[in-house]
Amino acid sequence: MLLVVVLAACQDNKEKERPTMDMQQAGQRAEVILDGTMAAIHPSVKWVHGTTSETACSTGLNRPTGTTTVFRSRNILTVVSKERHGELLEQVRRYWEQQGARDFSVFSDRDVPRIRARTADGFAVILQVGSIGNVFVEAGVSCVEDSAMTYPPGTPGQPGGPNKAELTPREHSDFWSSGDPRRK
Structure with a gap:
Protein backbone atom coordinates (compact mmCIF):
# COMPACT_ATOMS: atom_id res chain seq x y z
CA MET A 1 0.00 0.00 0.00
CA LEU A 2 2.85 2.37 0.83
CA LEU A 3 4.35 1.78 -2.63
CA VAL A 4 1.07 2.82 -4.28
CA VAL A 5 0.99 6.06 -2.25
CA VAL A 6 4.64 6.86 -3.11
CA LEU A 7 4.08 6.19 -6.82
CA ALA A 8 0.96 8.37 -6.81
CA ALA A 9 2.90 11.17 -5.09
CA CYS A 10 5.69 10.89 -7.68
CA GLN A 11 3.16 11.10 -10.50
CA ASP A 12 1.65 14.24 -8.93
CA ASN A 13 5.12 15.79 -8.68
CA LYS A 14 5.80 15.03 -12.36
CA GLU A 15 2.62 16.86 -13.28
CA LYS A 16 3.84 19.89 -11.29
CA GLU A 17 7.23 19.85 -13.07
CA ARG A 18 5.79 21.24 -16.30
CA PRO A 19 7.96 23.80 -18.12
CA THR A 20 7.50 27.35 -16.93
CA MET A 21 7.47 28.92 -20.39
CA ASP A 22 5.96 28.27 -23.77
CA MET A 23 7.60 28.02 -27.19
CA GLN A 24 7.11 31.72 -27.96
CA GLN A 25 8.69 32.77 -24.67
CA ALA A 26 11.54 30.29 -25.18
CA GLY A 27 12.19 31.61 -28.68
CA GLN A 28 12.22 35.20 -27.42
CA ARG A 29 14.59 34.31 -24.56
CA ALA A 30 16.93 32.50 -26.98
CA GLU A 31 16.97 35.62 -29.19
CA VAL A 32 17.93 37.79 -26.19
CA ILE A 33 20.77 35.41 -25.31
CA LEU A 34 22.02 35.40 -28.90
CA ASP A 35 21.74 39.19 -29.28
CA GLY A 36 23.75 39.66 -26.09
CA THR A 37 26.37 37.18 -27.23
CA MET A 38 26.81 38.90 -30.58
CA ALA A 39 27.05 42.32 -28.89
CA ALA A 40 29.77 40.99 -26.54
CA ILE A 41 32.14 40.17 -29.42
CA HIS A 42 34.73 42.94 -29.99
CA PRO A 43 35.52 44.06 -32.54
CA SER A 44 32.02 43.35 -33.77
CA VAL A 45 31.30 40.68 -36.36
CA LYS A 46 28.74 40.57 -39.15
CA TRP A 47 26.06 37.95 -38.56
CA VAL A 48 22.70 36.73 -39.81
CA HIS A 49 19.90 34.70 -38.29
CA GLY A 50 20.50 30.98 -38.61
CA THR A 51 17.97 28.22 -38.89
CA THR A 52 15.59 27.46 -36.08
CA SER A 53 14.83 24.08 -34.61
CA GLU A 54 11.65 22.91 -32.94
CA THR A 55 11.50 19.24 -31.98
CA ALA A 56 8.51 17.69 -30.25
CA CYS A 57 9.33 16.03 -26.94
CA SER A 58 7.94 12.58 -26.29
CA THR A 59 7.79 9.93 -23.65
CA GLY A 60 10.10 6.96 -23.97
CA LEU A 61 7.25 5.32 -25.89
CA ASN A 62 7.02 8.02 -28.60
CA ARG A 63 3.90 9.53 -27.11
CA PRO A 64 3.67 13.33 -27.33
CA THR A 65 4.02 15.31 -24.12
CA GLY A 66 2.62 18.64 -25.30
CA THR A 67 6.11 20.11 -25.11
CA THR A 68 8.76 21.06 -27.66
CA THR A 69 12.51 21.73 -27.64
CA VAL A 70 13.28 25.15 -29.15
CA PHE A 71 16.64 26.33 -30.56
CA ARG A 72 17.59 29.56 -32.33
CA SER A 73 20.94 30.41 -33.93
CA ARG A 74 23.20 33.05 -35.45
CA ASN A 75 25.69 32.49 -38.26
CA ILE A 76 28.77 34.69 -38.21
CA LEU A 77 29.58 35.95 -41.70
CA THR A 78 32.88 37.53 -40.69
CA VAL A 79 35.85 35.35 -41.60
CA VAL A 80 37.50 34.24 -38.35
CA SER A 81 41.01 32.89 -38.91
CA LYS A 82 42.21 29.77 -37.08
CA GLU A 83 44.59 32.04 -35.17
CA ARG A 84 41.57 33.96 -33.80
CA HIS A 85 39.34 31.00 -32.85
CA GLY A 86 40.70 30.95 -29.29
CA GLU A 87 40.10 34.68 -28.81
CA LEU A 88 36.52 34.39 -30.06
CA LEU A 89 35.74 31.43 -27.81
CA GLU A 90 37.31 33.18 -24.83
CA GLN A 91 35.32 36.40 -25.35
CA VAL A 92 32.09 34.44 -25.57
CA ARG A 93 32.99 32.26 -22.58
CA ARG A 94 33.69 35.34 -20.43
CA TYR A 95 30.40 36.95 -21.47
CA TRP A 96 28.37 33.81 -20.75
CA GLU A 97 30.11 33.42 -17.40
CA GLN A 98 29.28 37.06 -16.52
CA GLN A 99 25.64 36.27 -17.39
CA GLY A 100 25.61 33.37 -14.91
CA ALA A 101 26.23 30.44 -17.26
CA ARG A 102 27.77 27.30 -15.77
CA SER A 131 34.29 22.34 -40.95
CA ILE A 132 34.30 25.09 -43.60
CA GLY A 133 35.44 27.74 -41.12
CA ASN A 134 31.92 28.98 -40.49
CA VAL A 135 31.08 30.02 -36.94
CA PHE A 136 27.64 29.71 -35.42
CA VAL A 137 26.08 30.30 -32.03
CA GLU A 138 22.98 28.51 -30.74
CA ALA A 139 20.71 28.93 -27.72
CA GLY A 140 17.81 26.69 -26.79
CA VAL A 141 15.85 24.89 -24.13
CA SER A 142 14.24 21.48 -23.88
CA CYS A 143 10.57 20.66 -23.59
CA VAL A 144 8.65 23.90 -23.12
CA GLU A 145 4.87 24.12 -23.49
CA ASP A 146 3.61 23.94 -27.07
CA SER A 147 2.40 27.27 -28.47
CA ALA A 148 2.35 29.35 -31.64
CA MET A 149 5.64 31.08 -32.46
CA THR A 150 6.85 34.16 -34.25
CA TYR A 151 10.32 34.69 -35.67
CA PRO A 152 12.52 37.74 -36.21
CA PRO A 153 12.60 39.18 -39.74
CA GLY A 154 15.27 37.48 -41.83
CA THR A 155 14.95 34.06 -40.19
CA PRO A 156 15.70 31.39 -42.82
CA GLY A 157 12.76 29.22 -43.78
CA GLN A 158 10.23 31.58 -42.18
CA PRO A 159 7.93 34.12 -43.89
CA GLY A 160 9.97 37.09 -45.13
CA GLY A 161 13.27 35.27 -44.64
CA PRO A 162 15.57 33.55 -47.10
CA ASN A 163 14.90 29.94 -48.05
CA LYS A 164 18.34 28.81 -46.86
CA ALA A 165 20.66 30.01 -44.12
CA GLU A 166 23.88 31.75 -45.09
CA LEU A 167 26.70 29.60 -43.79
CA THR A 168 29.84 30.67 -45.63
CA PRO A 169 31.80 33.53 -44.05
CA ARG A 170 32.49 36.28 -46.59
CA GLU A 171 33.15 39.51 -44.66
CA HIS A 172 36.75 40.55 -44.00
CA SER A 173 37.86 41.98 -40.66
CA ASP A 174 41.32 43.46 -40.02
CA PHE A 175 41.24 41.80 -36.59
CA TRP A 176 39.18 38.58 -36.87
CA SER A 177 40.42 37.56 -40.32
CA SER A 178 44.08 38.21 -39.53
CA GLY A 179 46.43 35.25 -39.42
CA ASP A 180 48.79 37.23 -37.18
CA PRO A 181 47.80 36.60 -33.55
CA ARG A 182 49.87 39.62 -32.42
CA ARG A 183 47.74 42.02 -34.45
CA LYS A 184 45.38 44.06 -32.25
Missing part, protein backbone atom coordinates in the same frame (compact mmCIF):
# COMPACT_ATOMS: atom_id res chain seq x y z
CA ASP A 103 28.67 23.70 -16.65
CA PHE A 104 31.13 24.77 -19.34
CA SER A 105 32.46 22.23 -21.81
CA VAL A 106 35.27 23.20 -24.17
CA PHE A 107 36.43 21.19 -27.18
CA SER A 108 39.78 22.74 -28.14
CA ASP A 109 40.28 21.24 -31.59
CA ARG A 110 42.38 23.55 -33.81
CA ASP A 111 40.02 23.25 -36.80
CA VAL A 112 36.55 22.86 -35.23
CA PRO A 113 36.61 24.13 -31.64
CA ARG A 114 33.43 24.63 -29.63
CA ILE A 115 32.25 25.75 -26.25
CA ARG A 116 29.03 24.79 -24.51
CA ALA A 117 27.39 25.94 -21.30
CA ARG A 118 24.05 26.18 -19.53
CA THR A 119 22.47 29.48 -18.50
CA ALA A 120 21.02 29.99 -15.03
CA ASP A 121 17.51 29.61 -16.49
CA GLY A 122 18.33 26.29 -18.17
CA PHE A 123 19.15 27.27 -21.75
CA ALA A 124 21.95 25.47 -23.56
CA VAL A 125 24.35 27.85 -25.31
CA ILE A 126 26.86 26.70 -27.90
CA LEU A 127 29.49 28.44 -30.03
CA GLN A 128 31.06 26.20 -32.66
CA VAL A 129 33.39 26.51 -35.62
CA GLY A 130 32.22 24.38 -38.52
Whole structure:
Protein backbone atom coordinates (compact mmCIF):
# COMPACT_ATOMS: atom_id res chain seq x y z
CA MET A 1 0.00 0.00 0.00
CA LEU A 2 2.85 2.37 0.83
CA LEU A 3 4.35 1.78 -2.63
CA VAL A 4 1.07 2.82 -4.28
CA VAL A 5 0.99 6.06 -2.25
CA VAL A 6 4.64 6.86 -3.11
CA LEU A 7 4.08 6.19 -6.82
CA ALA A 8 0.96 8.37 -6.81
CA ALA A 9 2.90 11.17 -5.09
CA CYS A 10 5.69 10.89 -7.68
CA GLN A 11 3.16 11.10 -10.50
CA ASP A 12 1.65 14.24 -8.93
CA ASN A 13 5.12 15.79 -8.68
CA LYS A 14 5.80 15.03 -12.36
CA GLU A 15 2.62 16.86 -13.28
CA LYS A 16 3.84 19.89 -11.29
CA GLU A 17 7.23 19.85 -13.07
CA ARG A 18 5.79 21.24 -16.30
CA PRO A 19 7.96 23.80 -18.12
CA THR A 20 7.50 27.35 -16.93
CA MET A 21 7.47 28.92 -20.39
CA ASP A 22 5.96 28.27 -23.77
CA MET A 23 7.60 28.02 -27.19
CA GLN A 24 7.11 31.72 -27.96
CA GLN A 25 8.69 32.77 -24.67
CA ALA A 26 11.54 30.29 -25.18
CA GLY A 27 12.19 31.61 -28.68
CA GLN A 28 12.22 35.20 -27.42
CA ARG A 29 14.59 34.31 -24.56
CA ALA A 30 16.93 32.50 -26.98
CA GLU A 31 16.97 35.62 -29.19
CA VAL A 32 17.93 37.79 -26.19
CA ILE A 33 20.77 35.41 -25.31
CA LEU A 34 22.02 35.40 -28.90
CA ASP A 35 21.74 39.19 -29.28
CA GLY A 36 23.75 39.66 -26.09
CA THR A 37 26.37 37.18 -27.23
CA MET A 38 26.81 38.90 -30.58
CA ALA A 39 27.05 42.32 -28.89
CA ALA A 40 29.77 40.99 -26.54
CA ILE A 41 32.14 40.17 -29.42
CA HIS A 42 34.73 42.94 -29.99
CA PRO A 43 35.52 44.06 -32.54
CA SER A 44 32.02 43.35 -33.77
CA VAL A 45 31.30 40.68 -36.36
CA LYS A 46 28.74 40.57 -39.15
CA TRP A 47 26.06 37.95 -38.56
CA VAL A 48 22.70 36.73 -39.81
CA HIS A 49 19.90 34.70 -38.29
CA GLY A 50 20.50 30.98 -38.61
CA THR A 51 17.97 28.22 -38.89
CA THR A 52 15.59 27.46 -36.08
CA SER A 53 14.83 24.08 -34.61
CA GLU A 54 11.65 22.91 -32.94
CA THR A 55 11.50 19.24 -31.98
CA ALA A 56 8.51 17.69 -30.25
CA CYS A 57 9.33 16.03 -26.94
CA SER A 58 7.94 12.58 -26.29
CA THR A 59 7.79 9.93 -23.65
CA GLY A 60 10.10 6.96 -23.97
CA LEU A 61 7.25 5.32 -25.89
CA ASN A 62 7.02 8.02 -28.60
CA ARG A 63 3.90 9.53 -27.11
CA PRO A 64 3.67 13.33 -27.33
CA THR A 65 4.02 15.31 -24.12
CA GLY A 66 2.62 18.64 -25.30
CA THR A 67 6.11 20.11 -25.11
CA THR A 68 8.76 21.06 -27.66
CA THR A 69 12.51 21.73 -27.64
CA VAL A 70 13.28 25.15 -29.15
CA PHE A 71 16.64 26.33 -30.56
CA ARG A 72 17.59 29.56 -32.33
CA SER A 73 20.94 30.41 -33.93
CA ARG A 74 23.20 33.05 -35.45
CA ASN A 75 25.69 32.49 -38.26
CA ILE A 76 28.77 34.69 -38.21
CA LEU A 77 29.58 35.95 -41.70
CA THR A 78 32.88 37.53 -40.69
CA VAL A 79 35.85 35.35 -41.60
CA VAL A 80 37.50 34.24 -38.35
CA SER A 81 41.01 32.89 -38.91
CA LYS A 82 42.21 29.77 -37.08
CA GLU A 83 44.59 32.04 -35.17
CA ARG A 84 41.57 33.96 -33.80
CA HIS A 85 39.34 31.00 -32.85
CA GLY A 86 40.70 30.95 -29.29
CA GLU A 87 40.10 34.68 -28.81
CA LEU A 88 36.52 34.39 -30.06
CA LEU A 89 35.74 31.43 -27.81
CA GLU A 90 37.31 33.18 -24.83
CA GLN A 91 35.32 36.40 -25.35
CA VAL A 92 32.09 34.44 -25.57
CA ARG A 93 32.99 32.26 -22.58
CA ARG A 94 33.69 35.34 -20.43
CA TYR A 95 30.40 36.95 -21.47
CA TRP A 96 28.37 33.81 -20.75
CA GLU A 97 30.11 33.42 -17.40
CA GLN A 98 29.28 37.06 -16.52
CA GLN A 99 25.64 36.27 -17.39
CA GLY A 100 25.61 33.37 -14.91
CA ALA A 101 26.23 30.44 -17.26
CA ARG A 102 27.77 27.30 -15.77
CA ASP A 103 28.67 23.70 -16.65
CA PHE A 104 31.13 24.77 -19.34
CA SER A 105 32.46 22.23 -21.81
CA VAL A 106 35.27 23.20 -24.17
CA PHE A 107 36.43 21.19 -27.18
CA SER A 108 39.78 22.74 -28.14
CA ASP A 109 40.28 21.24 -31.59
CA ARG A 110 42.38 23.55 -33.81
CA ASP A 111 40.02 23.25 -36.80
CA VAL A 112 36.55 22.86 -35.23
CA PRO A 113 36.61 24.13 -31.64
CA ARG A 114 33.43 24.63 -29.63
CA ILE A 115 32.25 25.75 -26.25
CA ARG A 116 29.03 24.79 -24.51
CA ALA A 117 27.39 25.94 -21.30
CA ARG A 118 24.05 26.18 -19.53
CA THR A 119 22.47 29.48 -18.50
CA ALA A 120 21.02 29.99 -15.03
CA ASP A 121 17.51 29.61 -16.49
CA GLY A 122 18.33 26.29 -18.17
CA PHE A 123 19.15 27.27 -21.75
CA ALA A 124 21.95 25.47 -23.56
CA VAL A 125 24.35 27.85 -25.31
CA ILE A 126 26.86 26.70 -27.90
CA LEU A 127 29.49 28.44 -30.03
CA GLN A 128 31.06 26.20 -32.66
CA VAL A 129 33.39 26.51 -35.62
CA GLY A 130 32.22 24.38 -38.52
CA SER A 131 34.29 22.34 -40.95
CA ILE A 132 34.30 25.09 -43.60
CA GLY A 133 35.44 27.74 -41.12
CA ASN A 134 31.92 28.98 -40.49
CA VAL A 135 31.08 30.02 -36.94
CA PHE A 136 27.64 29.71 -35.42
CA VAL A 137 26.08 30.30 -32.03
CA GLU A 138 22.98 28.51 -30.74
CA ALA A 139 20.71 28.93 -27.72
CA GLY A 140 17.81 26.69 -26.79
CA VAL A 141 15.85 24.89 -24.13
CA SER A 142 14.24 21.48 -23.88
CA CYS A 143 10.57 20.66 -23.59
CA VAL A 144 8.65 23.90 -23.12
CA GLU A 145 4.87 24.12 -23.49
CA ASP A 146 3.61 23.94 -27.07
CA SER A 147 2.40 27.27 -28.47
CA ALA A 148 2.35 29.35 -31.64
CA MET A 149 5.64 31.08 -32.46
CA THR A 150 6.85 34.16 -34.25
CA TYR A 151 10.32 34.69 -35.67
CA PRO A 152 12.52 37.74 -36.21
CA PRO A 153 12.60 39.18 -39.74
CA GLY A 154 15.27 37.48 -41.83
CA THR A 155 14.95 34.06 -40.19
CA PRO A 156 15.70 31.39 -42.82
CA GLY A 157 12.76 29.22 -43.78
CA GLN A 158 10.23 31.58 -42.18
CA PRO A 159 7.93 34.12 -43.89
CA GLY A 160 9.97 37.09 -45.13
CA GLY A 161 13.27 35.27 -44.64
CA PRO A 162 15.57 33.55 -47.10
CA ASN A 163 14.90 29.94 -48.05
CA LYS A 164 18.34 28.81 -46.86
CA ALA A 165 20.66 30.01 -44.12
CA GLU A 166 23.88 31.75 -45.09
CA LEU A 167 26.70 29.60 -43.79
CA THR A 168 29.84 30.67 -45.63
CA PRO A 169 31.80 33.53 -44.05
CA ARG A 170 32.49 36.28 -46.59
CA GLU A 171 33.15 39.51 -44.66
CA HIS A 172 36.75 40.55 -44.00
CA SER A 173 37.86 41.98 -40.66
CA ASP A 174 41.32 43.46 -40.02
CA PHE A 175 41.24 41.80 -36.59
CA TRP A 176 39.18 38.58 -36.87
CA SER A 177 40.42 37.56 -40.32
CA SER A 178 44.08 38.21 -39.53
CA GLY A 179 46.43 35.25 -39.42
CA ASP A 180 48.79 37.23 -37.18
CA PRO A 181 47.80 36.60 -33.55
CA ARG A 182 49.87 39.62 -32.42
CA ARG A 183 47.74 42.02 -34.45
CA LYS A 184 45.38 44.06 -32.25
